[in-house]
Amino acid sequence: MHDPIRxxxxxxxxxxxxxxxxxxxxxxxxxxxxxIKRFKHARDVAVSHMGTDLLKQFAEYQxxxxxxxxxxxxxxxxxxxxxAWMAYLVIRGSDQSKYGSLTANFVQQYxxxxxxxPRTIEMATDxxxxxxxxxxxxxxxxxxxxxxxxxxxxxxxxxxxxxxxxDKSKDLVLFVENQVTVAxxxxxxxxxxxxxxxxxxxxxxxxxxxxxxxxxxCHRVLMMIPLKHRHPTGVLTIRKLKKDGVD
Numbered sequence: 001m002h003d004p005i006r007x008x009x010x011x012x013x014x015x016x017x018x019x020x021x022x023x024x025x026x027x028x029x030x031x032x033x034x035x036i037k038r039f040k041h042a043r044d045v046a047v048s049h050m051g052t053d054l055l056k057q058f059a060e061y062q063x064x065x066x067x068x069x070x071x072x073x074x075x076x077x078x079x080x081x082x083x084a085w086m087a088y089l090v091i092r093g094s095d096q097s098k099y100g101s102l103t104a105n106f107v108q109q110y111x112x113x114x115x116x117x118p119r120t121i122e123m124a125t126d127x128x129x130x131x132x133x134x135x136x137x138x139x140x141x142x143x144x145x146x147x148x149x150x151x152x153x154x155x156x157x158x159x160x161x162x163x164x165x166x167d168k169s170k171d172l173v174l175f176v177e178n179q180v181t182v183a184x185x186x187x188x189x190x191x192x193x194x195x196x197x198x199x200x201x202x203x204x205x206x207x208x209x210x211x212x213x214x215x216x217x218c219h220r221v222l223m224m225i226p227l228k229h230r231h232p233t234g235v236l237t238i239r240k241l242k243k244d245g246v247d
Contacts (some may be wrong), residue, residue: 005025012218013049014049014050015044017045017046017049017050018046018049018050019050019087020042020045020046021039021042021043021045021046022089023043023093024038024039024089024093025093025095026069026093026094026095027095028095028097028140030095032125032128032129033092033125035094035095036090036121036125038185039086039089039090039093039121040121044085052082053082054082055081055082056087058077058081059078059081062077065077065078079096080119082121083119083120083121084117084118084119086120086121087117087118087119087121087124088099088121088124089118089125090118090121090124090125090129091103091106091117091118091124094128095137097134097136097137097140098131098134098137099128099131099133099134099232100134100136101134102127102128102131128142
């Protein structure tokens with residue numbers, strides 16, 4: 001029976017394993033020990049494909065290696081280089097919202113002639129575990145919490161009818177840039193302006209209610225619009241708005 005796994009081109013397997021190891025990143029909600037466990041698994045897979053000697057020739061080009069005088073020291077340098085690389089990849093792949101300042105400090109200290117990079121995965125783990133999370137991590141947490149609150153408000157239908165306008169004789173056009181990534185994102189123009197073609201000068205800013213609306217609520221209202229009212233250019237036309245929603 002033909003085995004597609006065994007028949008795979010060897011360089012594909014090796015390249016994929018190496019790519020997964022080098023590009024492995026800690027998840028934002030992933031604990032440090034879980035990240036280290038995943039990293040070690042990826043390392044073992046990569047080693048099974050190419051061993052640990054791939055950096056030995058690279059070592060011979062390093063200034064530190066050239067300064068060594070004994071064969072014992074040179075061998076030790078080569079043998080320890082792969083583990084030092086793994087330690088660096090652990091630091092590199094760690095959540096930079098938590099450890100970004102630590103990574104930057106390693107770079108700065110090395111440029112000043114003070115090499116503080118950990119040499120083993122265990123040392124890298126200890127350094128990361130003792131580091132106090134950067135302020136950026138807590139800022140991201142606050143933003144995520146606010147996003148979840150807005151998302152919950154959308155699910156509960158809070159403010160979904162705030163776009164209903166008193167003037168029902170005119171069509172309104174709402175335009176959202178990149179869906180939910182830009183705020184405030186709703187721009188309004190009348191039907192009479194629509195007949196003259198899109199123009200930046202004719203766009204009116206959001207009314208006060210729309211400016212205060214959470215972006216996710218704006219997105220939900222737009223998703224309620226029937227497809228037949230969508231403009232070919234991506235502009236959405238809403239007709240016969242009522243206080244209780246969109247027809």
